[in-house]
Amino acid sequence: MSEIPSSQSTDATLSETDRTNADQPPRRRGLPLIGSTLSIARDPLGYLESASEYGDVVAYEAFGTEFALVFDPDAVESVLVSRSDQFRKGEFETNFGDLIAPGGIAFTEGEQWRRQRRLLQSSFTPDRIRSFAGKMATEAAALVDGWDDGETIVLQDALSTYTLRVLSRTLFDLKREAPRSSAPASGDLPRALEDDRAETVRRAATALDNYASPGRLALGSIVPSWVPDRAEREYEAAMADLEALVADLVAQRRSVDDGGDDLLSLLARAEYPDGSRLSPAEVRDQLVTFLFAGHETTATTLTFACWLLAGDSAVQTALERELEAVCGDREPTFTDCDALVYTEAVVREAMRLYPPVVGLYREPRRGTTLAGYRIPAGTTLQLSVYGIQRDGRWWSAPETFRPERWLTGGDDDSGRTLEPAGDRPEYAYFPFGGGPRHCLGMRFAMTELQLALATIVHHVEFDRVTETLEPSLGVTLDPGPLEVRVRLR
Ligand code: HEM
Known part of the structure; x- marks a missing residue:
């Protein structure tokens, strides 16, 4: 598990974990009646991060709902793919859907x-x-065209x-x-x-x-x-x-x-x-x-990717080299996407560290077991994309931005070591979900992200104005008002 800063502990400590009943997941306790609702309202991301200390499946109560947070990639695979017919989106998600678009495809069953x-x-x-x-x-191209040299955006x-x-x-x-x-x-x-x-x-x-x-x-x-x-x-x-x-x-x-x-x-x-x-x-x-x-998800990914680039001149240079080799002086187009492998690696790595959709919600159709724990009917499972994608069991230097880990073999010229995907479980990375309900817009999003990033890097470099990143949990993972200075190339 990745290290959790002690400042992120909220309403419970490890000693309060209930490990008495082997087939119940460890429980993180909150306040009487309202459970962990206040802690989550105050700092949702901190709450989720610190919960992984309790185990691979962690029970807690909030918003009047019983949750089980899941940090185990094989359990995620089971819920989303191999046993997907045993789970539905559930009340927590459909209540949310009822507010914005009750008949929308993301919420129906x-x-x-x-x-x-x-x-x-x-x-x-x-x-x-x-x-x-x-x-x-x-x-x-129109976006980049609107930026002046030296402008802070x-x-x-x-x-x-x-x-x-x-x-x-x-x-x-x-x-x-x-x-x-x-x-x-x-x-x-x-x-x-x-x-x-x-x-x-x-x-x-x-x-x-x-x-x-x-x-x-x-x-x-x-x-x-x-x-x-x-x-x-x-x-x-x-x-x-x-x-x-x-x-x-x-x-x-x-x-x-x-x-x-x-x-x-x-x-x-x-x-x-x-x-x-x-x-x-x-x-x-x-x-x-x-x-x-499809709106904030892609905007957020691009924001994190650009901010990460602004702080890493080696990655910025490697991207520029790839663009020069593939596109020369002309603008990147769809037909370049297959060849822009490093650009794709930057996008993937930005989404590993900062997945716009931090967790997926499912509910078992009836009481079941998961990762050896009993999950009663009515429990809302929260599959932790954010926690799993930063877990040191699956990722070397999990907190480090390293696009090279996505390249398969070969020398990327940066002198950095490549990381074999090897025995990493498939669901150690799932920013677009998985199984029958995987993101319908995944290909759309990847094309948009690759083209936007390539076009931006083709024309500009960034320097950080905001030095510290403090993401919070909005509808998607919220990067906050990160500022960078534009240098036209
Ligand atoms: C970086 C960008 C994006 C990310 C990270 C993302 C992530 C996800 C995830 C994780 C899910 C599955 C939710 C679940 O299983 O509970 C999902 C579903 C969905 N996404 Fe995306 N998405 C992105 C962009 C887009 C775009 C651009 C569109 C459309 C233009 C889109 C349309 C959808 C739809 C319609 C669903 C619901 C699919 C279903 O339930 O059958 N997404 N997305």
């Missing part, structure tokens, strides 16, 4: 989920990703604007949409209207992040509120606007089938086997789910 997955995965085939990649690269702000623009262009394709009149079917939407629509999507994404923050939800679970707070009011207003926009766009796409390949066109045209179509509310739920799943 059984036949409804299968039908949605079949329908939606046709938007994420390699051909579709290739057709989206041009927009990803164009937006990345807040990485997360800049990069979440970037990922939102990519999502808007590929999922909603606001630019392509023609007005209802007889105007041409593509590309001629008046700029102001396009900006207006993009602003509606941006406001919805921001309101979603503020509304669904774990700190807010945690406090809500112990201090019930009958009066909506500001975040809730803003969320409801932003969602009403988004719903109106989606209804309008769906109607337009149904009236003119111009063969558009964005996700909204697919959803607008899709038919169930009985010939019925998705209602605007169903379409809205999917789009909100994609905003939720």
